[in-house]
Amino acid sequence: MTPQLQQAIRLLQLSTIELQLEIQQALESNMMLELDEGGEAEQPEPYTDLDKPREEEEEVVAAPEIPDDIPEELPVDSAWEDIYDGSVSGGQDSSNDIPVFENQRSEDGSLRNHLLWQLNLTQLGEKDRLIAIAIIDALDDDGYLGAGIADIRESVKNELDIEADEVDAILHLVQAMDPPGVAARDLRECLLLQLAQCDPGTPWLGQARELVANHLQLLAAHDFTQLQRRLKVSQDDLQHIIALIQNMNPRPAAHIQETRTEYIVPDVYVRKERGAWKVELNTDSFPRLKINTDYASMIRRADTSADNVSLRNHLQEARWFIKSLQSRNETLLRVATCIVERQRAFLEYGEEAMKPLILHDIAGALGLHESTISRVTTRKYMHTPRGIFELKYFFSSHVATDQGDACSSTAIRAFIKKFIGEESRRKPLSDNKIAEMLSRQGILVARRTIAKYRETLAIPPSNERKRLV
DSSP states (O other): OOHHHHHHHHHHTOOHHHHHHHHHHHHHHOTTEEEOOSSOOOOOOTTOOTTSOOOOOOOOOOOOOOOSOOOSSOOOSSOHHHHOOSOOOOSOOTTOOSOOOTTOOOGGGSHHHHHHHHHHTSOOOHHHHHHHHHHHHTBOTTSBBOSOHHHHHHHTTTTOOOOHHHHHHHHHHHHTSSSTTTTBSSHHHHHHHHHHTSOTTOTTHHHHHHHHHHOHHHHHTTOHHHHHHHHTOOHHHHHHHHHHHHTSOSSTTTTTSOOOOOOOOOSEEEEEETTEEEEEEOGGGSOOEEEOHHHHTTOOSSOOSHHHHHHHHHHHHHHHHHHHHHHHHHHHHHHHHHHHHHTHHHHHHOGGGOOOBOHHHHHHHHTOOHHHHHHHHTTOEEEETTEEEEGGGGOBOEEEBTTSOEEEHHHHHHHHHHHHHTSOSSSOOOHHHHHHHHHHTTBOOOHHHHHHHHHHTTOOOHHHHOOOO
């Protein structure tokens, strides 16, 4: 492959964020490239023939002769710091002096620091403090203690000679900290720790403790009849007891652990205008580039000096880079337009109307290779009236219907989600029942296929979806 083709393929598979970094690096390394800040960005034609060779641009005309008596160092009235502040722009408006604090990481948001802060407020000896730190270090992201008492003793044996009772006493101290339920060794202990911190006057608190302590497996199996018999309560009372338990947090530290918001920048916008769907590139996600005419005018045709050859090489690389960007944008727009044409029913009616589509279909329609379609649809996003989707979302396998047509697997998952959302909580639908309901609509799906799709939707089986009301 030629260097130009290799560069075009590499740019094609980059995400929007990666492409912005690539453009920034090209601007910093190639003097011939500069930002084109004038005018609106032009939309490439959706069906431009990308394989057609482009005509080479005319060679740059030599600039007027530059006098030879220019001194090596010229006086300037500005310093480097006046122009470059040493920071990299992150897309923030330069006219706005307010700093952006969003997405900046802070160590104060971790569970460990949250517990150590509480530990510093506790009057403990040096030995007990070391044990508490060892316990805190053994907690996972959800706040559970993943190590046993023996493991904690082993981790501090080089510094302390302690007994298991000492570790257990400090463990109870850590478990009394915020958030409630932290440092529990299993779900049962986590729920009991949280129930222990409830107001003693809370209704059904005693029965909730008994249920969690002795009958948690029955609750997990949704065996409500046996729970009523064991707790000696009515169905309405059991409903209140379960509601109290469900108010507890099975992942006590999940809201404390630091999470970083990841923003999705759409590459393509899709909207409906006058009854027709229109596809446009998001030109705001990457800057427009052009050749720096000042440096290009320094090139002389007959000059073979090292400086002139370097300028020519930079100019050629700049042209290749701009053409590769244009090729990427044209290919992305062509593929997005073809996807919208094939999935127009989804845009009109939703997931249940999704059509089966594979990479080969788009590749054949556009005359491109499947690998090209795979690259251009990976980590590229489309903004539609129904939300933002990765381009790969619109591709799915097909399932046969009794009418000889095909139904998309995405549509089948949408039907499954709809059926389960409308089911009776007392008598949830089994996988066989869902298969029968789909067959009435002409979609032939086996029970094991329903189970596979249901699992991909993170929907539990029917026995775990059963509720009292």
